[in-house]
Amino acid sequence: MTETISRAEVLKIMRTPNEEGRAVPFDISYRTFNRNSKTGGKMVHLENVKLVMKEKGLDPDSVYALKNFKPSEEQKEKIRKNPNHFGNKTRNIRLENGKVTKIGxxxxxEFNGKTVVP
Structure with a gap:
């Protein structure tokens, strides 16, 4: 019998930083979903990914580094949409190659080899 983990525990582990204040890597498997046609898609397996979150340090990808960034007038005028992750039940994760993807x-x-239960 495989080990199980609740969805709430998965989200808690995902957002808990390590001792250095950085996001912890994890393995995850999820199913894609098409909201327009209301159909399921393929199963996606990702290894060594991290939740996109505020991290300590001056890493160029870090939110703290972006706080010191002075935007140009053109960039100030650009309107950004609030992702509303809580309402949409989504999270952004960073892949090993640096690309950011959204998961539902x-x-x-599956999370770190354990089956996820609601």
Whole structure:
């Protein structure tokens, strides 16, 4: 029998930083979903990914480094949409290659080798 983990525990582990204040890497499997046609898609397996979150340090990808960034007038005028992750039940994760992708938390099937239950 495989080990199970609740979705709430998965989200807690994902957002807990390590001792250095950085996001912890994890393995995750989830199913894609098409909201327009209301159909399920393929199963995606990702290894060594991290939740996109505020991290300590001056890493160029860090939010703290972005706070010191002085935007140009053109960049100030650009309107950004609030991602509303809580309402949409989504999270952004950073892949090993640095690319950021969005996952739906309802469609997570496996986390660090454990089966996710609602």
């Amino acid at each position: 938390i309802l469609w997570i099937k």
